[in-house]
Amino acid sequence: MATAGGLFGHVGEFNSERETFKSYVERMEMFFTANNIVETPGEENEGANQLVKDWKRAIFLTEIGADVYSTLTPLEIAESFHFGTRSQKPGESIGEYVVALKKLSIHCNFGEFLNRALRNRFVCGLNNVKIQNKLLTTENITFDKACQIAKSMEMAERNTQEFHPTTSASASSEGTVNQIESKRNDEQVCYSCKIEDLHRRDTTGMKGFEAHITMKDGARPVFVKPRKVPSALKEAVEAELEKLERNGVIKTN
Numbered sequence: 001m002a003t004a005g006g007l008f009g010h011v012g013e014f015n016s017e018r019e020t021f022k023s024y025v026e027r028m029e030m031f032f033t034a035n036n037i038v039e040t041p042g043e044e045n046e047g048a049n050q051l052v053k054d055w056k057r058a059i060f061l062t063e064i065g066a067d068v069y070s071t072l073t074p075l076e077i078a079e080s081f082h083f084g085t086r087s088q089k090p091g092e093s094i095g096e097y098v099v100a101l102k103k104l105s106i107h108c109n110f111g112e113f114l115n116r117a118l119r120n121r122f123v124c125g126l127n128n129v130k131i132q133n134k135l136l137t138t139e140n141i142t143f144d145k146a147c148q149i150a151k152s153m154e155m156a157e158r159n160t161q162e163f164h165p166t167t168s169a170s171a172s173s174e175g176t177v178n179q180i181e182s183k184r185n186d187e188q189v190c191y192s193c194k195i196e197d198l199h200r201r202d203t204t205g206m207k208g209f210e211a212h213i214t215m216k217d218g219a220r221p222v223f224v225k226p227r228k229v230p231s232a233l234k235e236a237v238e239a240e241l242e243k244l245e246r247n248g249v250i251k252t253n
Helices: 021-034 043-063 066-084 094-104 111-125 129-136 143-163 231-246
Strands: 180-184 187-190
Touching (some): 066 094, 066 111, 094 111, 094 143, 129 143
């Protein structure tokens, strides 16, 4: 990053009669590059990069001229409004929401209060009440810490849903899923089989059938990496496996 000792070259004021605004911005970017006013990759350089952004903004507004500057000033209010009213959209992940807020904050001129503004808007705009309440009750929480906690909770909920997927009980599922209707406490009828008490939901097995598995010639086994069980579901999964083993559905080697 260049120092404030002196800058090479001069961009000048914007004149719409001589060039387009796009051309002016391109010349300004080349001016920044020529003077080594550039950002450095890496999270550890976030503080230094913010200074670079502030310096670029100051140079740009100084060079552009009084006429254009007077029209740009209200944009900060508009950008702050868009930032302050931005909430997490349905189906939008935590990561996508964070990126959107960071983009909206670029022209809000928050300065040293940027991380505080991002934290407040991030927490207030979350659409997941459980995650929001967790962040609201966490002491001394920063923007980075809030993002980390929210992403971890989002991932945990996603894993939980994979182990307990929701199923539709609508009539449109008839014919693809064998539905069981309870007639009495001790009697059931399968919609597909139309036979009473043929099989129940107690995992004790089907009655009167012998199953055969036919494989193609030359079929090869496929290795599937075991899926990690979330800590919150470990006891429930172990209990279900023990139940299946007791009923003879599965066997341990």
